[in-house]
Amino acid sequence: xxxxxxxxxxxxxxxxxxxxxxxxxxxxxxxxxxxxxxxxxxxxxxxxxxxxxxxxxxxxxxxxxxxxxxxxxxxxxxxxxxxxxxxxxxxxxxxxxxxxxxxxxxxxxxxxxxxxxxxxxxxxxxxxxxxxxxxxxxxxxxxxxxxxxxxxxxxx
Numbered sequence: 001x002x003x004x005x006x007x008x009x010x011x012x013x014x015x016x017x018x019x020x021x022x023x024x025x026x027x028x029x030x031x032x033x034x035x036x037x038x039x040x041x042x043x044x045x046x047x048x049x050x051x052x053x054x055x056x057x058x059x060x061x062x063x064x065x066x067x068x069x070x071x072x073x074x075x076x077x078x079x080x081x082x083x084x085x086x087x088x089x090x091x092x093x094x095x096x097x098x099x100x101x102x103x104x105x106x107x108x109x110x111x112x113x114x115x116x117x118x119x120x121x122x123x124x125x126x127x128x129x130x131x132x133x134x135x136x137x138x139x140x141x142x143x144x145x146x147x148x149x150x151x152x153x154x155x156x
Contacts, residue, residue: 030068032079034058034153037135038120044133044140044150046078046086046100053086053098053140063155066112073109073126086110088125088142096131096142113146120148 035044042055043062056062063079064086076086078100087108089097101108107125110133114121123133124146131142134149 030066030074032063032065032155034062034155035064035076035123036151036153038149038151039135044086046084052089052100054138055135055140056138066152069109073111075103075108076110076123077103088130095136098125098133098140098142112152114148116152116154119151121150121152122146122148123150 036042036058037044037055040055043058044064045054045056045062046052047054061080065077065079067075067077069075078084078086083103084100085103085108086098087101087106089099090106091097107130109126111124111127112121113124113128125131125133125142128146131144132146132149134141134143134145
């Protein structure tokens with residue numbers, strides 16, 4: 001009986017730690033960043049139009065602010081002071097595209113999965129049920145593949 005109680009307590013502690021991990025990852029990610037594609041070294045850029053997000057050489061226009069929302073999710077906001085977030089494009093295509101829109105208008109809450117200080121991270125829309133941020137050529141899209149593909153390079 002005592003062993004069952006200890007195992008139950010250990011299982012509860014693991015469950016609590018698993019639930020806390022996404023929030024801790026988002027808390028740690030607050031700040032201003034270049035978000036670099038691990039393969040090319042190029043940066044996430046918002047682009048123009050509904051098929052807009054792409055990767056391009058890092059420059060002042062590819063700076064993002066990651067804002068923790070307090071529930072394990074974060075908004076990825078263009079650091080131009082225009083309240084525009086990386087979001088799911090309303091254009092229904094496959095693979096799903098991402099673009100930049102007014103924060104809160106389209107699905108725009110992301111999970112940063114992994115520790116940015118320890119290497120590449122995965123970035124998932126929602127908690128991953130809507131896909132993970134990846135690239136297809138120079139386009140930035142959502143994919144079911146959740147492997148770490150992004151380096152968060154903290155600025156300032």
